[in-house]
Amino acid sequence: RFGKGGYWGWICSCGGMAESLGDEYRSLAPHGPTAKKWENLGQFVLLVAMILSVFKLMPITHGSDMYLIIDRAYSVIVDVFFAGVLGLGVYFFMGGRIWCRFGCPLAALMHIQTRFSRYRIVADKKACISCNICTKVCHMGIDVMNFANKGIPMNDAECVRCSSCVESCPMDVLAFDELETSDIEN
Numbered sequence: 001r002f003g004k005g006g007y008w009g010w011i012c013s014c015g016g017m018a019e020s021l022g023d024e025y026r027s028l029a030p031h032g033p034t035a036k037k038w039e040n041l042g043q044f045v046l047l048v049a050m051i052l053s054v055f056k057l058m059p060i061t062h063g064s065d066m067y068l069i070i071d072r073a074y075s076v077i078v079d080v081f082f083a084g085v086l087g088l089g090v091y092f093f094m095g096g097r098i099w100c101r102f103g104c105p106l107a108a109l110m111h112i113q114t115r116f117s118r119y120r121i122v123a124d125k126k127a128c129i130s131c132n133i134c135t136k137v138c139h140m141g142i143d144v145m146n147f148a149n150k151g152i153p154m155n156d157a158e159c160v161r162c163s164s165c166v167e168s169c170p171m172d173v174l175a176f177d178e179l180e181t182s183d184i185e186n
Contacts (some may be wrong), residue, residue, distance in 0.1 A: 009109070012048060014104070015160060017088060018096035018139065025163070029095035031141045039158060040103060042108035045082070049105040052078055097139030111157045118179040121159065121166060125151025127173045134165035134174060148173050 044150075056074045082103070090098045095132045100107050125148070134144035144165045147154040166174040 010165040012100075013082075014088075015100060015162070018091060018098075018100060019162065021088065021091050021096065023096055025092055025095045026137055026139055027095065029098065029101075029141050030138050031135070031143070035141050042104060042111075045103045046105035046108040049078065049082070083089065095139055097160065097162070101140050101158060107160075109133050114157045114159075118181065119161070120153035120177060120179055121147075121157065121161065121174055122153045123148035123151055124173050125149065125176075126173045129171055131170065133168050133170065137164045137168045139164065144174070153177070153179060157170070 052074050055070050058070070086099055086103055088099075121144075128145070128148045128151075130145060130149060132145050134148060135142070135146075138144050139162065140156075140160060142154070142156045142159055144154060147156075148169075161176070163176070166176065
């Protein structure tokens, strides 16, 4: 019902860490067309995570040398590198939610679900003063003001519904709402 935003904005522990540890680095989030292209990196990370998970779950006798090698590799690659170093370490250099945006395999998987969600951030076009604050505070690098100026629901699949743009808007232009039908054009 809420798309990935319901999970990442309000439940995900990595998202919570991004909101607390990465909040003061929010302005470092990459914006623009090049950053939008890099968002597809999550699909590659999803593939790697799926392959590693298959190896981890293979019916290899526990205690065998092969199982121990796979278990250690999985622990180092997924637990330490992906979740630890990339998941938390880059907040201070590239802004919070950088992992959610470019590397989280679950986020890449849920892009599909988000396309069918009717839950969106909507804007009152007449009240928007084009101050660009909503875009500046977006961890996900979304040009929120572009949607607000046009008065259309924000249909960017990267949006995690963290409410930073809604809370930061000085004119209360943005709000959460549910559309009549899903918008799969996002």
